Amino acid sequence: MPRKRNAHRSPDLPTLADVARLAGVSEITASRVVRDRGPIADSTRTRVLTAIAELGYIPNRAAGSLASAGSTLMSVLLPSLSNIVFPDVLRGIHSALTHTAYQPVIGVTDYDPLIEERILLSFLAWQPAAVILAGLHHTPTARRHLEHGRFRVAELMDIDGDPVDIAVGMSHRQAGYETGRHLVQRGYRRFGYAGHSVATDDRASARYEGLCTSLREAGLSLIAEHRQPGPSSTKAGRESLEILLGAEPSLDVVVFPNDDMAMGGIFHCMHSGIAVREKLGIFGFNGLDIGQAMPMPLSTILSRRFLIGLTAAEKLIESRERPQEKTIINTGFDIIEGATA
Structure with missing residues (x-):
């Protein structure tokens, strides 16, 4: 029977x-x-x-009353809210949803795939209409739930991979490649890299790989590199550059994985009497306002964070049905020449 x-x-x-x-x-x-x-x-x-x-079983906490076909919940899982990058993304999502019936529900994963998995499973129990996550890499269990669900999925920030449904962002590998190419064209030859632990930061890893590729094509390589343990921060950037230059003082440019760390590098130069650009070029990533408000605007790459969030949310609410074809939207990036490299 x-x-x-x-x-x-x-x-x-x-x-x-x-x-x-x-x-x-x-x-x-x-x-x-x-x-x-x-x-x-x-x-x-x-x-x-x-x-x-x-x-791949998902319990229905809403007992059917919020089944995906009629749900107005949009689950948003972001790595951090203290990193200004992701509040900018969230503003874009909010802007797209303001005049709709959809309501975002926010979870913070602390860049930890297992925490992301746990929060995702908790959110799915409420049968959301859509799920927004950062990045394309998830635990096997999380990926399986995302692939088999009846909800829309948008993965943000990165397009170098295979999305579940929609990917909106930029090629971080290409951004790293263009960073190296730009700096080589400006005459730099002795490159250093001052970073942080990238164990859970796929996007920083991709930019690093792109940078190394562009240097190899120019017949160059990183002379020295140093990574501070733990997450990125302005303090970590300052300490990382101090250690890096202590080991290799002949560097003429240092690339940082983000503007926060690059700003820390500038603070170290100010403290140590190192003339930024004249003696040492500093290059970041993200194009944060604080870097552009400096007396010497930071040389960096601008990521279109608000546009990424806005575009993803707009695409998700176009249709509740997941199409057969996957969608990849490249929001691109811009090199900000600035005054530090």
């Missing part, structure tokens, strides 16, 4: 009964694990959670 399924679920989506069957437990036990209610043996919980991940 055919099994009855929840009327609010696609017939292709797994049910709690499927989870229970795969885990070898009753539906009541599986439900208690999902709802985190009552005493459950660790081994039983592990079996149920493994079955949930394998099947």
Whole structure:
């Protein structure tokens, strides 16, 4: 006899009964694990959670009242809100949604794929109409849920890869390549790189790879590089440049992964009496206002952050149905010549 399924679920989506069957437990036990209610043996919980991940099961916290077909929730997962880059993206999203029925729900992942996965699964339980994330790389479990969901998906900032649905952003590899090309054309030959840990920063890694490629094509390479442990910050930029120049004082230009760290590099130069541009070129990334407000505007690359958020949200609300063809939108970037390199 055919099994009855929840009327609010696609017939292709797994049910709690499927989870229970795969885990070898009753539906009541599986439900208690999902709802985190009552005493459950660790081994039983592990079996149920493994079955949930394998099947891609999503509990419906809204009990059908916010099924994707009628939901006005848009889940937005961003790496940080303290980094000015992402509030700019969020402003773009907000601008696109202001006069619509859609409401963004924000989660912060701290650049951690496992935190992103946990927040994503929590949000999906409320059956959002769409999900917006930063970057194209996610845990296998998160990617599986994104691919099999009945909601729209926009992945922001990066277009160097295979999106689930829509990718909006720029080629970071190309941005790094153009950075090197621009600086070589300006006469720099002894390159240094002062960065931070890129273990979870795919976009900074791509820019670094692009930079190295352009230098190789010019018959050059990085003379020295240093990465501060932990996330990027102005303080990390200052400390990184100090260590870098201590090891290799002959550098004539240093590339930083972002404007925050580049500003720290400028502060180190000010403290140490190093003439920026005359003795050492400084180059950043993002085109932040603070860098352009300096007496010597920062040489950098402008990323169109507001446009990325705006475009992504506008594309998502064009249609609730996910098309067969994936969409990649290149918002591009600009080199700001500035006065520091």
